[in-house]
Amino acid sequence: MHMPAPNPDVLRRKARIVERLAHVLPDGAVIHEEHEVRAYECDALTAYKCPPLAVTLPASTEEVAAVLRVCHEERVPVVPRGSGTSLAGGALPTADSVIVGVARLNQVLETDYDNRFVRVQTGRTNLSVTGAVEEEGFFYAPDPSSQLACAIAGNIGMNSGGAHCLKYGVTTNNLLGVTMVLMDGTVVELGGAHLDAGGLDLLGVVCGSEGQLGVVTEATLRILPKPEGARPVLIGFSSNEVAGACVSDIIKAGVLPVAIEFMDRPCIRACEAFAHAGYPDCEALLIVEVEGSPAEIDEQLGVIKQIARGHDPVELREAADADEAARIWLGRKSAFGAMGQINDYICLDGTIPVSELPRVLGGIRKLSERYGLEVANVFHAGDGNMHPLILFNANEPGDLEKAEAMGADILRLCVEAGGCLTGEHGVGVEKRDLMAVQYTPDDLEAQMRVKDVFDPEWLLNPTKVFPLDVSETRRLGAPAAAA
Numbered sequence: 001m002h003m004p005a006p007n008p009d010v011l012r013r014k015a016r017i018v019e020r021l022a023h024v025l026p027d028g029a030v031i032h033e034e035h036e037v038r039a040y041e042c043d044a045l046t047a048y049k050c051p052p053l054a055v056t057l058p059a060s061t062e063e064v065a066a067v068l069r070v071c072h073e074e075r076v077p078v079v080p081r082g083s084g085t086s087l088a089g090g091a092l093p094t095a096d097s098v099i100v101g102v103a104r105l106n107q108v109l110e111t112d113y114d115n116r117f118v119r120v121q122t123g124r125t126n127l128s129v130t131g132a133v134e135e136e137g138f139f140y141a142p143d144p145s146s147q148l149a150c151a152i153a154g155n156i157g158m159n160s161g162g163a164h165c166l167k168y169g170v171t172t173n174n175l176l177g178v179t180m181v182l183m184d185g186t187v188v189e190l191g192g193a194h195l196d197a198g199g200l201d202l203l204g205v206v207c208g209s210e211g212q213l214g215v216v217t218e219a220t221l222r223i224l225p226k227p228e229g230a231r232p233v234l235i236g237f238s239s240n241e242v243a244g245a246c247v248s249d250i251i252k253a254g255v256l257p258v259a260i261e262f263m264d265r266p267c268i269r270a271c272e273a274f275a276h277a278g279y280p281d282c283e284a285l286l287i288v289e290v291e292g293s294p295a296e297i298d299e300q301l302g303v304i305k306q307i308a309r310g311h312d313p314v315e316l317r318e319a320a321d322a323d324e325a326a327r328i329w330l331g332r333k334s335a336f337g338a339m340g341q342i343n344d345y346i347c348l349d350g351t352i353p354v355s356e357l358p359r360v361l362g363g364i365r366k367l368s369e370r371y372g373l374e375v376a377n378v379f380h381a382g383d384g385n386m387h388p389l390i391l392f393n394a395n396e397p398g399d400l401e402k403a404e405a406m407g408a409d410i411l412r413l414c415v416e417a418g419g420c421l422t423g424e425h426g427v428g429v430e431k432r433d434l435m436a437v438q439y440t441p442d443d444l445e446a447q448m449r450v451k452d453v454f455d456p457e458w459l460l461n462p463t464k465v466f467p468l469d470v471s472e473t474r475r476l477g478a479p480a481a482a483a
């Protein structure tokens with residue numbers, strides 16, 4: 001195959017940028033060889049790939065600030081990256097960008113059990129935050145299924161949630177403060193070691209901003225005392241719609257389980273084969289978990305089981321002990337990996353009002369028939385955060401495009417039902433061109449003005465979040481960075 005000769009100007013510019021970055025970072029913290037940067041060419045949305053110009057791995061806020069100053073002066077786009085598990089292409093590089101990876105920013109900086117917070121560098125993985133405080137009887141509540149790998153940086157970038165967020169809230173509800181580096185290298189502190197700060201809620205603006213506003217290097221996180229006990233119950237149903245109706249009734253009744261998770265038959269089968277969790281053979285399954293003292297658990301489960309019986313369940317079984325409970329959760333948390341072993345899929349992330357679950361699940365089934373593509377459903381049902389997995393064959397020409405078109409129709413259905421395009425995975429590149437389904441041009445303009453304030457040259461995480469034509473017009477019209 002004939003490869004075009006590299007443009008000498010581009011090569012000279014790359015060499016200069018790499019040299020300047022290497023000058024401000026320790027040895028080994030700048031990666032630029034073609035075969036090395038390939039490891040960063042995509043995130044978990046692997047349908048999109050593009051190797052970056054270079055990757056930097058700073059180990060402190062000061063080093064991040066030094067990298068951003070160089071990039072700002074050279075007018076190089078910067079892509080903040082946690083562990084690269086985004087399912088929306090949120091950490092996808094562009095060919096001219098420098099990745100700022102947080103893998104070396106992994107220290108616990110302070111723990112304060114009296115005031116119930118922990119301050120960490122944001123490269124720390126989600127699960128290892130709980131690991132740092134559990135001996136003292138505490139935990140960090142947001143629990144994305146990717147929690148073994150994903151970093152607090154990415155959790156903040158995407159305002160991530162998880163199975164147990166129904167009761168404890170998502171990242172934004174458990175984030176007290178951040179240290180963030182702006183594109184010109186300025187370091188800012190937002191929030192602190194206390195709930196709520198005076199003035200505008202800029203912390204709320206930053207959480208979920210998908211790397212558009214700055215690079216977050218440190219985070220103060222709320223930690224909670226571990227509950228006395230917890231117990232999940234498995235409830236099997238004869239159809240998706242009946243399971244959806246049961247979720248709606250549980251929420252309506254006012255009991256607040258820690259988690260209500262939903263799986264349909266394709267997911268149940270894949271997870272059972274993967275984790276031997278003891279799931280029943282049925283069309284749809286709910287895992288409902290409650291926690292508290294033994295008496296509180298019995299009381300809450302009593303109400304939930306009574307509601308479930310009203311929907312003719314084909315199975316109703318409480319976990320007998322901690323081992324069984326752990327197996328039940330291992331199965332659920334392995335769902336994406338287990339499905340990935342048997343099929344290519346794209347994972348959607350629309351959120352709808354819980355009362356709309358039966359109707360939207362029925363709508364998804366009709367779309368699946370119309371497009372001729374199977375859908376597996378696994379999601380956080382208690383807060384209406386749906387994850388239809390559209391199964392397709394990556395080796396079949398046109399199948400990916402068909403799956404994407406069907407995905408867009410499902411997300412339109414979620415918006416029409418009063419919901420939104422994304423509950424926890426973010427917009428990234430995946431949903432940027434669907435933003436107009438949910439937002440008017442005026443809404444989008446207001447959001448872009450916020451970015452103008454933090455990142456006037458539009459250098460941070462290009463091509464994400466906003467419709468591409470709109471964001472490119474904005475970026476190209478942005479004022480030039482001061483050299």
Ligand SMILES: Cc1cc2nc3c(=O)[nH]c(=O)nc-3n(C[C@H](O)[C@H](O)[C@H](O)COP(=O)(O)OP(=O)(O)OC[C@H]3O[C@@H](n4cnc5c(N)ncnc54)[C@H](O)[C@@H]3O)c2cc1C
Nearest residue numbers: 082083084085086090145151154155157160161211216424
């Ligand atoms: C198997 C699997 C299961 C998953 N389950 C869940 C789930 O249950 N719940 C859920 O919410 N998500 C889930 N996800 C999606 C993903 O794990 C989350 O979005 C996660 O928070 C991403 O973290 P990360 O460290 O990998 O971030 P990345 O993918 O590296 O980046 C995510 C976003 O954050 C931005 N970002 C990264 N670092 C910074 C920084 N320092 N400053 C500013 N912005 C930054 C990036 O630019 C990007 O936009 C799952 C993914 C997989 C593969």
